[in-house]
Amino acid sequence: MIYEAVRKFNGLGHECNLEISDRLGMSRLQLNQLHYLKIIDRTVDMTFGKFAEMLKVAKPSVTEIVNKLIQLEVVEKKRCTRDKRIFYIRLTEKGRNITRLPFLAEQRVVDIIVSALDDEEIDTFIKIIKKL
Secondary structure (H helix, E strand, O other): OHHHHHHHHHHHHHHHHHHHHHHHOHHHOOHHHHHHHHHHHHOOOOEHHHHHHHHOOOHHHHHHHHHHHHHOOOEEEEEOOOOOOOEEEEEOHHHHHHHOHHHHHHHHHHHHHHHHOOHHHHHHHHHHHHHO
């Protein structure tokens, strides 16, 4: 019975992950594109030049990568106000949500647990999880 319970709990997390992934349209993203989003998310004032350096590719390659990400509506280009030749690469709201998928899926699992259990059961659940 414990194996069945653990499988069900793991399945809940997996289902939440898939649900949010589908809602965000992540099936259209390739693995390397997810990697690019994480790099952009972690870097302040990402420029095409900085991105090219980080990826160790030429600027035209970065332009192609960014244009594909723009088509997927996960990044946008913003012109620098001080130097009109410079463009910053920023995540859109959709892009930010995709990089935060693990947190969003975890939050969804918590919502399901809170809606399925009463206060006493939640306290018991927390005590059990803390013991692990």
